[in-house]
Amino acid sequence: MTRAGSVRILVAAGLLLSLEICCRSGIINMTTMIPPSEMLGAIADLARSGRLLKESLPTFRNVTIAFVLAVGLGVIGGTVLHSLPRVRRVLDPLLASYYAVPFFALYPLFVVIFGLNDWPLIMIGIVFAGVAVVVSTLNGIDRVPPVLLKVARIYRMSRTAKVRLVILPAIALPLFTGIKLALAYSFIGILAGEFILASAGIGHAIAFAYDAFDNRTMYGLIAFTLILVTLMNMGLQACERLLLKGRSR
Amino acid sequence: MTQSTAAVGKSRRLQDFALLVACILAAWQALYMIVGDVAITSPVTTLGYAIELLPSSDFRPHLAASLTAFGNALLISYAGGVLLGLTLGFHRFSGEVAEPMLGALYSLPKIALYPIILQIFGLGLSAKVAFGALHGVIPVALFSMNAVRGINPMHLRTARVLRLSSIETVRTIVAPAIIPEIVTGLRVGFSLTLLGVLIGEMFASQHGMGFLLINAINLHDVKMITTLIFVLFLFATVTSAILLAIDRRLHVRV
Amino acid sequence: MTLVREQGSPGSSGPSARPRELAPRSGPATVGASKLHAQLTGVTKLFPAPSGENPVHALGPIDMAVERGEFFAIVGPSGCGKSTLLDILAGLAAPTDGTVVFENKPISGAVPPGIGVVFQEDASFPWLTVWDNVAFGLRRAGLERGETTKRVEHWLRFMGLADFARAHPAHLSGGMRQRVCIARTLVLEPRMILLDEPFGALDQQTRLLMGDELLRLWRATGATVVLITHAIDEACMLADRVGVMTARPGRFADVAVTRWPGDRDSRIVSDPSFGQLTGRVWSILRDESIKAIGHAEGDIGGRSP
Ligand SMILES: Nc1ncnc2c1ncn2[C@@H]1O[C@H](COP(=O)(O)OP(=O)(O)O)[C@@H](O)[C@H]1O
Ligand SMILES: [Mg+2]
Numbered sequence: 009m010t011r012a013g014s015v016r017i018l019v020a021a022g023l024l025l026s027l028e029i030c031c032r033s034g035i036i037n038m039t040t041m042i043p044p045s046e047m048l049g050a051i052a053d054l055a056r057s058g059r060l061l062k063e064s065l066p067t068f069r070n071v072t073i074a075f076v077l078a079v080g081l082g083v084i085g086g087t088v089l090h091s092l093p094r095v096r097r098v099l100d101p102l103l104a105s106y107y108a109v110p111f112f113a114l115y116p117l118f119v120v121i122f123g124l125n126d127w128p129l130i131m132i133g134i135v136f137a138g139v140a141v142v143v144s145t146l147n148g149i150d151r152v153p154p155v156l157l158k159v160a161r162i163y164r165m166s167r168t169a170k171v172r173l174v175i176l177p178a179i180a181l182p183l184f185t186g187i188k189l190a191l192a193y194s195f196i197g198i199l200a201g202e203f204i205l206a207s208a209g210i211g212h213a214i215a216f217a218y219d220a221f222d223n224r225t226m227y228g229l230i231a232f233t234l235i236l237v238t239l240m241n242m243g244l245q246a247c248e249r250l251l252l253k254g255r256s257r
Numbered sequence: 258m259t260q261s262t263a264a265v266g267k268s269r270r271l272q273d274f275a276l277l278v279a280c281i282l283a284a285w286q287a288l289y290m291i292v293g294d295v296a297i298t299s300p301v302t303t304l305g306y307a308i309e310l311l312p313s314s315d316f317r318p319h320l321a322a323s324l325t326a327f328g329n330a331l332l333i334s335y336a337g338g339v340l341l342g343l344t345l346g347f348h349r350f351s352g353e354v355a356e357p358m359l360g361a362l363y364s365l366p367k368i369a370l371y372p373i374i375l376q377i378f379g380l381g382l383s384a385k386v387a388f389g390a391l392h393g394v395i396p397v398a399l400f401s402m403n404a405v406r407g408i409n410p411m412h413l414r415t416a417r418v419l420r421l422s423s424i425e426t427v428r429t430i431v432a433p434a435i436i437p438e439i440v441t442g443l444r445v446g447f448s449l450t451l452l453g454v455l456i457g458e459m460f461a462s463q464h465g466m467g468f469l470l471i472n473a474i475n476l477h478d479v480k481m482i483t484t485l486i487f488v489l490f491l492f493a494t495v496t497s498a499i500l501l502a503i504d505r506r507l508h509v510r511v
Numbered sequence: 512m513t514l515v516r517e518q519g520s521p522g523s524s525g526p527s528a529r530p531r532e533l534a535p536r537s538g539p540a541t542v543g544a545s546k547l548h549a550q551l552t553g554v555t556k557l558f559p560a561p562s563g564e565n566p567v568h569a570l571g572p573i574d575m576a577v578e579r580g581e582f583f584a585i586v587g588p589s590g591c592g593k594s595t596l597l598d599i600l601a602g603l604a605a606p607t608d609g610t611v612v613f614e615n616k617p618i619s620g621a622v623p624p625g626i627g628v629v630f631q632e633d634a635s636f637p638w639l640t641v642w643d644n645v646a647f648g649l650r651r652a653g654l655e656r657g658e659t660t661k662r663v664e665h666w667l668r669f670m671g672l673a674d675f676a677r678a679h680p681a682h683l684s685g686g687m688r689q690r691v692c693i694a695r696t697l698v699l700e701p702r703m704i705l706l707d708e709p710f711g712a713l714d715q716q717t718r719l720l721m722g723d724e725l726l727r728l729w730r731a732t733g734a735t736v737v738l739i740t741h742a743i744d745e746a747c748m749l750a751d752r753v754g755v756m757t758a759r760p761g762r763f764a765d766v767a768v769t770r771w772p773g774d775r776d777s778r779i780v781s782d783p784s785f786g787q788l789t790g791r792v793w794s795i796l797r798d799e800s801i802k803a804i805g806h807a808e809g810d811i812g813g814r815s816p
Contacts, residue, residue, distance in 0.1 A: 012353040019354060040376045098273045105497035108448035109489050110455045113470050113482055120296035155632040158603055162628050163648055164621065173651075177638040188364050195366035203368070203460065204474055211369070218372040226372055233369050241364050245357070255637050255681055 042227050050228025051235075060232065063213040067198060068236070070126055070209070074133025074194040079187055081134065082141020087171055089142065090149045103146075106139045107193075112200040119205075129201045129209075136197035137190035144186025148179025184248045191240060199233075298483045306484045322464035326382055327454045330389025334450045335443060338394045342401020342442070346435075352402055359402075363395045367453070371460040378461075385457035385465065392453030393446040400442025404435035437507040444500040451493060547615075548579040548703060548735045549600060554609035555760075556595050568760040569595045572609060575754065575763065577703075577737060582729055584738045584746035586796060587756030588803035593739045594631060596761065597707050600737065601628050613703070627701030631708045631739075635680040635691045641667070642676040644691050648699045666694040669728065686713045686721075697728060703735040710745070718742070719777040722749050726776060743796065747788045748780055755795045758802035764795050 024044050030036045031043035042050070054060040089096050111132070118128035156178055160170040176183075202211025210233055217226035282300050289299040298306070310316050345352040345359075371388065378384035408431060416426040458467025466485060473481035555571035570592035577583050587593050598604035599611060602618040611618040614625065622628075635644050645666060649659045667673045670690040680688045689709055696704065706725075710718040722745055729736050740746050746753045753767045769788060771779060779785055 012350065015350075015354045016358060020358070041373065094273055097270065098277045101494050101498035101501055104444065104501050105448060105490070105493035108451040108455075108493035108497070109486065110452060110459065110467070110470065111486070113459075113474060113486055114297075116474065116477065116479070116482065117292065117296040120292045153632065153634075155630045155634045156636070158598075158628070158630065159634050159636075161603055162601070162622050162626070163651060164624070165651075169651075174636075177636065180638065188360070192364035192366055196368050199366050199368050200456070203371075204471070214369065214372060218375075230369050230373065234365055237365055238361050241361055245360075255679055 039223065042223060044231075046224065047227045047231040050224045051232050054225065054228050054232070059213075060229075063208075063229065064210045064232065064236075066126065067202065067209040067211065070130050070198050071133060071191075071194050074130045074198060075137060075191055077130075078134045078137035078190050078194055079141050082138040082186065082190065083145050083176075083183070085138065086142040086145025087149065087175070090146055096146065103139060103143050110200070111135060112197050112204065115201050115205055129198050129206060132197040132201050133194035137193035140189040140193055141183070141186045144182050144189070145179065148182035149175060151182065152178045180251055181248075184244070184251075188241060188244050191237070191244065195233075195237060294479060296479060298480045302480065303483050303487050306480055307488055310484060311488070316469075319465050319469050322382075322462075323454065323458065323466045326385040326458070326462075326465060327389060327451060329382075329386045330393060330450050330454050331447065333386065333390040334393025334397055334446050337390065338397025338442065338446060339401050339439060341394070342398040342439075343405060345398065346402040346405025352406065356399075356402070359395055359399055363399060367391050368456055368460075371456065374457070375461045380462060382462075384461040385454050385467075388457030388461065389450045389454035392456075393450030396449055397439075397442045397446040400445065401435070401439050404438030404442070407438065408434045437504070440500075440504050440507055444497070444504050447500060448493065448497065455489070546578040546580075548577050548581070548613070549737075550576040550612045551596075551600065551606075552610050552612075554596075554599060554606045554611065556592065556599060556604070557607045570599075570759075570761050571606075573762055577735055580733055580735055581752070582726075582736045582738070582750045583752050583754065584740060584750030585754045585756060586740055586743055586746045586792065587761055588758050588796065588800040589741060590803055591756045591759045591799070592761035593756065594707055597628070597705050597737070597739055601626055601705055603628075625702040627696035627699060627704045629689070629692050629696050629704070629706040629709045631711060633680070633685065633688050633692070635688050635695070637680050640677055640679055641672055641683070641691050644680070645672075645694045645698055647695060652699070662698050666698045669697075670694040670724070686710075686717055689713075690721075697732065700732065701734060703737070704732075705737045705739075707739045708741060709738075711741070718745060719748075719780070723776045725749060730773065743789050743792050744780060744785075747785060747792060748775075748777060753788075753792060755792055756799070758799045764799060765792075767792055 027036075027041075028043045028045060031038065031041055031046075051060065054063075089099070115128060115132060118131050122128045122131060152175060156174055157170070160174045165173065198209070199211040202209040203215050206212050210229055214226055214229045214233075217223075217229065285297075285300050289297050311320075345355050367388075370391070374384050374388055374391075378387055412430050412434065413426070416430045421429065454465075455467040455470070458465035459471040462468050466489065470482065470485050472478075473485065551573055553571070554573045554575075556569045558567040558569055560566050573596065585593055585596070595604065599606050600613075602611070602613075602620070602622040605620065613623050616623065636647070639647065642663060646659055646663045649662060654662075664673070667676055670693060672687065672690060672694060675683060675687065680691060683691070693706075693709065710721050713721060725736070725738070726749060738746070738749060747767075747769060748771075751769060751771070753769065754763050755765045755767065756762065757764045767788060
């Protein structure tokens with residue numbers, strides 16, 4: 009492991025340890041936050057009782073569907089939009105402002121359109137995450153060296169062959185920035201929807217525990233969510249490294 | 258010749274913009290006609306309600322509360338983010354240690370943290386400010402750090418050859434090199450801080466636009482939801498367009 | 512006027528190889544119809560200016576014809592439209608005016624089969640290994656596996672890349688990456704090869720040696736070669752004819768016929784007539800380069816004899 013990597017682990021461990029000490033010594037009130045070790049214990053308890061799986065399964069299933077669809081549709085949308093520079097110019101401020109608006113407040117609208125099932129939640133996730141992919145696709149294609157596009161024409165590629173064989177591999181790196189954000193945004197959209205209205209899922213369970221003053225369960229669920237997102241993110245980073253293996257010095 | 262062609266380009270862009278607005282309104286109207294009053298109000302109704310709502314004394318304190326919280330959160334995001342980013346950028350090793358951690362924090366769904374923020378700060382201004390800053394500070398820091406890392410080392414060597422003092426070096430070489438990227442970070446930070454503040458208001462406050470929004474959701478006040486989203490969308494898009502224009506201008510100059 | 516390349520007698524390579532005529536002659540940039548491979552007639556290119564000023568007149572009007580199997584070099588001051596000319600000849604860009612004919616068919620809109628291009632910039636695919644880069648076109652053409660392997664390996668060896676087959680371009684030097692691009696182009700056995708300053712990034716020694724390799728593969732493949740370069744010596748040493756372009760908008764100021772033997776190599780630079788040839792090309796190019804840099808006639812041009 010690199011020196012920076014070891015230091016990173018030390019820093020993270022140090023932060024967790026000081027949080028543990030602060031909580032245990034009473035610097036942080038136990039009713040405000042429970043120590044990290046307790047959070048792990050809470051996760052273990054939740055797992056043993058089967059509640060963890062029950063609460064988190066719908067959320068992670070929906071997030072996965074939303075994330076995959078957002079990436080696919082986002083790449084297609086970004087590629088199409090890039091070929092329409094006039095439309096893109098006009099849409100630019102919208103693409104930039106998009107995240108600022110809590111569109112998940114339109115959840116009731118989605119319920120009317122898609123019915124009372126998982127799809128309103130998934131759609132919120134797709135809509136929220138897809139734009140990050142569109143933006144990173146656009147940025148990526150902007151930076152493809154023009155000479156590679158000329159090469160595509162020398163090989164007499166069709167439009168789809170050009171996208172598949174040249175543009176997608178060439179934008180893989182900037183695209184991954186968007187893909188990682190898409191994971192975050194599909195979680196934000198779906199958790200927000202669950203906080204607001206849903207009757208299941210980990211967001212609902214966190215809100216329920218909060219309202220019931222069940223600190224231990226609440227922290228267990230929050231910690232579990234954060235750990236899982238971090239693990240998923242690290243998985244994406246590993247994919248990124250694998251994909252880019254050998255490409256840079 | 259130059260002026261007239263530039264004017265043609267500008268008027269065409271205005272035309273395109275008008276067309277976009279028309280398309281959005283048409284789509285909105287069509288959606289309204291399909292789903293009806295239970296889910297969304299029509300553009301005309303919404304606009305009318307917005308004009309009625311915005312100056313009313315019921316609404317103004319909430320607007321003021323949101324702007325206060327947003328201003329404070331933005332200040333913290335910007336100051337903290339730039340400071341952290343510059344430090345990590347100039348101190349290479351710290352940057353190397355911190356970058357993946359910042360990246361991981363950037364992609365955490367911070368919305369899940371709202372109960373914790375509530376526990377720590379209680380209902381009120383500090384909770385929303387904390388929530389906004391939590392969202393904004395990381396992208397600002399990441400962009401600032403990468404701005405510093407992207408300084409062309411040849412330019413720094415040129416500064417040494419020209420025997421510039423460190424103040425002159427910062428003024429003539431470092432600042433022009435990093436400012437455009439930092440401004441991009443500030444632009445992204447602006448949007449995310451706004452989102453953070455609004456989420457904070459929705460779940461951890463009893464004042465502000467976010468609070469009105471969650472209240473309207475709970476009361477199923479469709480007119481209010483649509484109008485608030487419309488107003489927020491307008492505000493975010495106009496400010497983004499301005500920031501984007503500044504951003505573009507700075508990037509062209511480099 | 513038809514120019515037929517003289518084949519030198521087998522034993523006459525090396526420094527002693529002498530062109531048939533000592534004094535290089537001028538000829539037009541056109542050839543007879545029977546051997547015609549590609550032809551530009553009245554080709555002009557204007558680029559629309561970015562901010563509404565007058566369009567940039569980059570090229571022409573130009574007439575040019577290249578014979579089958581000929582080695583044609585183009586030199587010109589930077590910015591005179593050489594790359595633009597190559598784009599048009601390859602069918603990558605449409606001329607504003609004029610026509611382009613390749614193998615008796617007009618080029619319009621698309622790159623015709625049979626043309627290979629090596630670009631000025633590094634055009635290797637960074638996400639593929641050297642081997643996969645070179646095999647790329649063959650796989651697309653659906654060539655059978657064994658044949659693909661055979662051809663790729665042949666060209667990797669030819670270009671001195673055999674030891675780097677599994678490496679990615681990022682791990683190679685600029686010159687080696689350019690050789691990957693050359694191999695990737697040649698493996699498809701194009702009938703006409705266009706090269707845009709392919710050795711621009713190399714040092715002088717390597718460039719001379721790469722020139723030898725280029726001659727070797729030109730002889731080996733029998734393809735028509737159009738080489739764009741800013742190096743006068745390179746053009747004069749390699750080509751059958753050297754087109755000298757004017758400052759932008761680029762046109763041909765002169766076309767010098769070298770009349771080197773077919774089996775020449777870089778050692779002809781020590782031939783006395785080589786100096787004569789480069790001297791003449793430089794005397795034209797110098798004026799044009801001064802114009803291209805934008806100095807007044809007397810500024811640089813007047814001071815030296
Ligand atoms: N896409 C383009 N748009 C506008 N001007 C261009 C474009 N491509 C080339 N030019 C201009 O045309 C001229 C010739 O360019 P180029 O063919 O690349 O020159 P060379 O290869 O001889 O150096 C230059 O002045 C260049 O600025
Ligand atoms: Mg060029």
